[in-house]
Amino acid sequence: MYSIQFGKDIIPYTIKWSERRKTVSISVNAGGVSVTAPADASIDKIKDIVYQKATWIRAQLFHFNEMKNDSHQRLFLSGEKLPYLGRQYRLKVMKCANISHPSFKFQQGTFFAMLPQHITEEQHRNTLLPLYEQWIRKKGEAFVRNRITRFTVKLQQDPSAIKIKDQQQRWGSCTANGQVLINWRILLAPVSIVDYVLAHELAHLKYMDHSKEFWDTLGMLIGDYEERKEWLRVNGKTLYI
Known part of the structure; x- marks a missing residue:
């Protein structure tokens, strides 16, 4: 476990070195901060990059903590x-x-x-x-497969697979082999927010990091992605029913 000090905060993170990576990638979820780096990347270089991203990392950690603390549980009683x-x-x-x-x-x-x-x-x-989740996942998979085409046409690239998953820590993800994984809970959100998550993960087919090129690609797919991203930051906790 490695760490940096940013202001009064200590930000711990793990590092995974990969022969396949060409750039440093930082992932933040409810479990903490993880870094995937090229095999030849030094610890000092990685530390510098983490420090440069510290403001964003701290905001993401706060976001996941906020979701965890404020989640509302349905009792699944008649009338709810x-x-x-x-x-x-x-x-x-x-x-x-x-x-x-x-x-x-x-x-x-x-x-x-x-x-x-x-x-x-x-x-x-x-x-x-579990039965509600099963219904959402089955219904949502058909919806996502139909909805995603509006973005793949613009992107001129298709994912190798689309799967609806039970992801506790992410709204979506894109694997190294081009699979797009979607958290079933995002299907509880408005369609515009589902579109944002789909477009976000599809943009990772071209850029696996969050570089300027990535955000430019996402902006090409969804012009107002920042507004949708903010909605998810503020309201994401309500999707954990």
Whole structure:
């Protein structure tokens, strides 16, 4: 573990050296700061780059801490509203003595859950959250695959795969082999915010770092990306239901 001092703050970070990297990449998530660097990069050079990015790193760490502390948990009780693509839909829970397994569906603007009679209200969340997530991931995958084409046409490059994942620490990511991974929770946000995350990860197909070229590419895909990024910074915590 390495660290820098920035003002009154100590920022710890880990380093992973890679033969495939040509530039230093910094990643910040709820678990901390990680650096991926070219195999020949010195510790001092990496430290200088981390220091140069310290203001951004500190803001990102604050953001993830804010999301963790302010997250709101749904109890999945009848009458609650559940989000999908920026809209809120009411949940109706029904109990039935003749079933042994819970079910979950969406019909005519309402989420419906059918539960065995013995399931208590305290057990609703643990029982229904996985089914809600499964519905979001299945529905969202089709939405994302359709939505992403508006950006790949401009970018003139396609990802090798698109996957909806349960990512606790990121809204999305782009792997070295060109896979775009999307956190299922972003599908609870308005479509414009989903677009921002999609475009952000697609821009990484060309530039794996956050260089000027990367932001220029993102700006070409979405002109007002800064506004959408700010919305996610402020409101991202509400997507952790």
